[in-house]
Amino acid sequence: MAVVSRVLTIGGGFSGMAASIQMRKAGIDVDLVEIDRNWRPEGAGITVSGPTLRALEAIGVFAEFTKRGYTSDGVDLFTPSGHRIGEIPTPKVVGSDVPGGGGIMRPELGRILADATLLSGVNVRVGCTYTHIAQHESNVEVTFSDGTTGRYDLVVAADGVHSKTRALLFPEVRPPQYIGQGVWRAVLPRPFDIVRPRMWLGGAVKAGVNPVSPSHMYLFVTEARPEKLQVDRAVWPQMLADLLAPFSDPVLAAQRANLLAAEAAIDYRPLANLLVPAPWNRGRVILIGDTVAATTPHLASGAGIGIESGIVLAEELARAAALQEAFDRFHLRRWDRCRMVIENSAQLCRIEMENGDKTEHTRIMRESVMALVQPI
Template sequence: MAAVKKVLVIGGGFSGMAAAIKLRRHGIEVDLVEIDPEWCELGAGITIHGASMRALEDLGLYEQVVEKGSVTDGVAMHLPHGPLLVEIPTPSPVGSNVGGSGGIFRPTLARIMSAATLEAGVDVRLGCSYTTIDMTDDGAVVTFTDGSTRSYDLVIGADGVHSQLRKEFFPEIPEPEYIGQGVWRAIMPRHAEINRLTMWIGHHLKLGLNPVSDTLMYMFITEDRPVKEHIDKATWPQVLAGLMKNFPNPIVQSLIPHALAEEANIDYRPLANLLVKMPWNRGRLLMIGDTVAATTPHLASGAGIGIESGIVLADELAGNDDLAVALDKFHERRWERCRMVVENSARLCHIEINDGDKAEHSKIMMESNIALAQPI
């Protein structure tokens, strides 16, 4: 018998949807509320390494990623003008034959997962969130912004890096800390020579290209910015093109005109991270994903560890008849992987900001990928 019969998920992002899908497949009743009435995941592309592919396979979604995204192998890291610095292998993760690396449009992955959430039988309410959560010894009574009230055995908080739930129930936790870099993302026509994740490591700059379909790829640039500052959106194309000029490699230079086109759909975000010490629950409210383990994109694993956490939580809730035992096992399985991703990503960022040892940078990436390939 499962530890819970009815669960509420607050937040319809990747981790929340993963938990909802897997809980329903275990026969547990699930409601999900998402404040965005369009349920629209913004952004350009997302890199998916093998561990994340394995998690999506667990949800039955891997074949759709293959069909609608791009599955590749390996990571190539170059000096700014082109010479190869190192090749990092990306073998299939333990227990799976999925691809070791790849990419997909973030909105495309969101649509794949939202469709699966509905197909699983989750009761989804859009444009809705909670107003109050009153916890008792054996459940939680939740009042919603639409005026309704429902009772649950467990509430899963997955409302993102700027979580209102965290502010309310974990008031001692500070806001995510700006880490000294910003990331630019843009959509580009796929270059014939880009058949895997390819990066150029420059002076306080890193540029990457990753295929996300047969015809398109996405570009990202991480840029050192000591102070978090507002950048006028009207200037984004010119700023991005200027950053690209620091990479004399012909492939990068050929893409500069595309950075100035509206189709580039440029996005800029300052980078921050957060790692909340366990336990991640307060009574019958448990937080997962970016609410407690928000990482910078240096290991391309933020979405992946969130999806994993949703899966592990659902499996432990279904496999144990005691809620306290299920939550203890969840915490035991998730802490080290999430800690490693957040802290190693921060270390990579520190090396880039301080123009540190590129060999150490490559070693951390390689060792992290090996660790992530292990079972969850």
Template structure:
């Protein structure tokens, strides 16, 4: 235990916040977590998982739970819009025989696994609650909560997401997420027998793919170029997504389009990214996850870098160093890796929007996956 860090507050009960709680509790730190949603829900369909994320799951202690309800596989197959196979990208192995190369899972299922692990760790969880004021100093943070209580912490971890209130109030110079010119459709469908790994069809301005999430389900995603950020009426989801998919002549995409219905859990979101310049901390408040490094899904690594950052933060803050030294070491270990994911994902989006060089697109994906396979 770091002699300077005995009690930690985590604001936000998403993937990175829960991971931070679990890892600090392993080191016998008193951890409080507040989550504004009284039901602690996680929206969304599926989430693609790379080998680096699965390595992090092993560190946290949830890999076995993931393998029970999710799906592990290897490789990415790329196809032309007509269905002609373009390339097979091998998924780099992490170097641990127990860790699969990649996989996928339902977002709510992963959230449930992490929530159960967080509670079991001894973290004091308070739902339907957040902060109203934080007085941040070199020695601690005095926090007032929405339930009227106050407390003082050695460290506050802001993991309250891409629209973070902590970032806005305590790091106003950080800026806001930038729209990248694409939206993403997601859906859940019954898994076809031939969907054994990630498959992706790349058109001039649309990209559609599927990923197996369990023995019975698969996750469908489609990115669509949109010059302006748009809202789509959920009542039109099935019709609009089906129309986009039918522009792909590939027989399998035609089949998938016909499978869409009101029970497909269809969702549409505009895509943005954010990379807050270093440092990601002031005195005793530090930001992690989407709060500082929010990325588009092109490398399927947004959750990965947030979860990794939570692990590294706990490692560095629980060494026998000052809080300032620990936070500086955390920043040094995380900056290049998070920057790479955000910038490379953004470049992939740009190539897709511009109808750019497919070879560059493939090379960026391959090089990024190899980089993520390296130790954190």
């Protein structure tokens, strides 16, 4: 029997949904509030690592992922002119036979997890958030934006990188800081010969593609920018096309015209990271996911570590004899893993921006991948 019987999850993103689904499996009653009335994640494609596929398998949605996304093994490496220079293997994860990685449209992954959340019996309220939290010795009293109230044994805050819960409970923590690099993403038709991720390396601009379905792939381009980009969205397609101009590989050159189509759904995001020192709880409120551990995409593990944290939290709540014991075990299993992803991703980002030592970049990537395939 779980150490708690009634839990509130704040935020219906990937980590909040993962925690809620797994807590329901442990027999815990879960309410979830999501401020977005449409409950839809934004963004283009998302690269999913093998460890993240293992986490989705644990939740029970891997089969659906394979139907609506794309899985593969390995990453092909090319020069900007199209000369193949090698590959990055994606080793099998421990404890699972899932492929080494994959890709999917971010909104599609959101729908898969949302359907699973509802199917699990979580009581979901969209267009709703909290306005006040009052902690007591044995429970947490929460007032909601619709005027209702509720009492819970535990509150799980998964309200994202700009979390108001973190600002409330961890006022000493600075908001995420821009790190000097931005990432462009676009959705494009998939040429028949793009069957797994492909990256073009050279200079401070890195480009790559990843299949997200039988018909489409998503393009990602990282570039160093000293200041956050602040220009009209209308010029984004041309800016991205200009970034790809030095890449003479016909595969990329053929796609530049597609960037001007509305279907390309171009997205630009300045990169930032955040690592809140553990413990991540204040009393009976615990923060997970991007609220406390937000990373850049260099290890394709941002969504993954958040989903994993939701799984681990539910496991520890199910087996602990006391709430503090569950918190202690949760932090023991999550802190080093999340810290490694964030710090190593930041190092990879620095090397790319400075056009630095490729050997060091390869070493960090290899060591990180081997650590991530280990059990959570």
